Amino acid sequence: MQxxxxxxxxxxDELVFLDISATKDKRLPxxxxxxxxxxxxxxxxxxGGGIRSIEDVHQLLKVGADRVVVNSATVDVPGxxxxxxNTFGSQSVVVSIDARKTSPGNYEAYVESGSRPTGHTPIELxxxxxxxxxxxILICSIDRDGTMDGYDIxxxxxxxxSVSIPVIASGGAxxxxxxxxxxxxxxxxxxxxxxxxxxxxxxxxxxxxxxxLGIPTRRSFK
Amino acid sequence: MTRVAIVNxxxxxxxxxxxxxxxxxANPFVTSTPAELQNATRxxxxxxxxxxxAMQNLRETGLADQLQEMVVTDGVPFMGICLGMQLxxxxxxxxxxxxxxxxxxxxxxxxxxxxxxxxxxxxxxNEIFPSDNVPLFEGIPAGTDFYFVHSYHVxxxxxxxxxxxxxxxxxxxxxxxxxNIMGVQFHPEKSQKAGFRLLNNFLKI
Numbered sequence: 001m002q003x004x005x006x007x008x009x010x011x012x013d014e015l016v017f018l019d020i021s022a023t024k025d026k027r028l029p030x031x032x033x034x035x036x037x038x039x040x041x042x043x044x045x046x047x048g049g050g051i052r053s054i055e056d057v058h059q060l061l062k063v064g065a066d067r068v069v070v071n072s073a074t075v076d077v078p079g080x081x082x083x084x085x086n087t088f089g090s091q092s093v094v095v096s097i098d099a100r101k102t103s104p105g106n107y108e109a110y111v112e113s114g115s116r117p118t119g120h121t122p123i124e125l126x127x128x129x130x131x132x133x134x135x136x137i138l139i140c141s142i143d144r145d146g147t148m149d150g151y152d153i154x155x156x157x158x159x160x161x162s163v164s165i166p167v168i169a170s171g172g173a174x175x176x177x178x179x180x181x182x183x184x185x186x187x188x189x190x191x192x193x194x195x196x197x198x199x200x201x202x203x204x205x206x207x208x209x210x211x212x213l214g215i216p217t218r219r220s221f222k
Numbered sequence: 223m224t225r226v227a228i229v230n231x232x233x234x235x236x237x238x239x240x241x242x243x244x245x246x247x248a249n250p251f252v253t254s255t256p257a258e259l260q261n262a263t264r265x266x267x268x269x270x271x272x273x274x275x276a277m278q279n280l281r282e283t284g285l286a287d288q289l290q291e292m293v294v295t296d297g298v299p300f301m302g303i304c305l306g307m308q309l310x311x312x313x314x315x316x317x318x319x320x321x322x323x324x325x326x327x328x329x330x331x332x333x334x335x336x337x338x339x340x341x342x343x344x345x346x347x348n349e350i351f352p353s354d355n356v357p358l359f360e361g362i363p364a365g366t367d368f369y370f371v372h373s374y375h376v377x378x379x380x381x382x383x384x385x386x387x388x389x390x391x392x393x394x395x396x397x398x399x400x401x402n403i404m405g406v407q408f409h410p411e412k413s414q415k416a417g418f419r420l421l422n423n424f425l426k427i
Contacts, residue, residue: 008414011414011415013346013347013369014346014369035237038237038238038241039237039241042238042241042242042245042411042412042414042417042418043369043412043413043414044369044371044409044412045238061235061270062235062236062237063237064235064237064238064241065235066235066238066270066371066409066412067371086272087271087272087275088270088271089270089271089272089305089373090343090373091270091343091345091371091372091373092270092371135343135345135371135373136343136345164335164341164342165341165342165343166341166343166345166346188341188345188346189345189346218347218367219365219367220415221362221366221367221414221415221416221419222415
């Protein structure tokens with residue numbers, strides 16, 4: 001809750017709140033926690049983790065989520081993405097794809113917090129997501145997540161060139177240059193966590209840096 | 223205190239707009255019945271979801287008729303947000319054949335990309351360029367960023383309708399106004415300080 005208040009104060013552009021062990025632990029989304037978070041969150045809020053049904057989505061939107069992020073259920077619950085898109089609109093559903101490198105240039109998509117291989121490439125899942133009505137792809141490199149070694153640029157290029165919906169890059173941001181690289185690779189937006197939690201770098205400085213390179217970012221409203 | 227009705231069309235995130243209106247000092251209430259709607263001195267119609275489902279819901283509940291009477295006949299200040307703005311038009315490419323509330327001369331069309339870097343849906347923060355001397359945008363300069371999430375935009379037949387535009391997919395109308403009827407394509411309730419300012423302006427109109 002404190003983190004949400006800080007990010008709101010710091011004017012981050014969007015908050016992505018993922019309960020990454022929910023599906024694995026067979027938990028539903030924590031609706032009452034999301035309700036409380038959303039009340040302090042005056043910026044866009046995307047929520048994921050444990051979503052299995054259209055009812056879960058309805059409930060999350062009701063308590064204040066703007067968009068839902070679906071990972072495991074995209075392969076486990078056929079038809080869920082198109083159901084969400086048809087009911088709430090494409091803009092309300094983000095499909096997240098966790099990718100692990102299997103050999104140079106090759107990736108496999110995993111679900112349940114990266115613990116279960118799907119047998120699909122991330123590109124296959126991204127195209128399927130777009131075709132079934134997803135509004136955005138959140139592509140996360142399992143290998144880079146938490147390392148702060150930089151986004152997986154090849155992975156981002158793969159996905160961004162395979163779909164025409166926006167792609168959010170996730171996993172590996174350690175400095176502002178990494179962010180620029182991911183945008184150059186075709187990402188429309190950047191997700192980052194460790195860099196803001198474990199270093200002195202801030203969302204505002206990141207935006208200043210990108211702005212100085214001619215990349216439009218949101219300016220603070222006084 | 224201003225009693226602001228937030229119209230519940232069954233599919234929206236209503237909590238966010240409720241919280242912001244509360245922070246702005248208004249007295250918001252969520253309603254899905256025509257009888258309750260009568261108590262409002264301001265009306266906000268938020269919206270996610272599809273045009274067809276939302277219109278069907280407004281008609282089945284009797285809200286469409288009640289809104290018509292209060293907004294069009296009695297002149298209660300009204301703001302449509304995102305899909306809520308689109309619903310005041312005549313129709314939408316999203317669900318061909320479904321009539322909108324048709325309070326203004328405009329139709330909803332799908333966004334079309336105008337450069338390879340643009341993607342649809344249009345998601346994220348983008349600049350708005352308001353017309354001069356619009357009360358809704360008082361204190362909000364050209365180039366202020368607001369939060370957008372949408373695939374459709376309002377194409378105005380009435381050239382006096384647009385009060386702001388946004389340079390994306392060519393250039394689209396990001397806000398409209400006709401007397402007491404206002405609509406914004408972006409989400410003021412998710413646009414932090416700029417959004418607070420806009421909603422405060424709306425409460426003063």
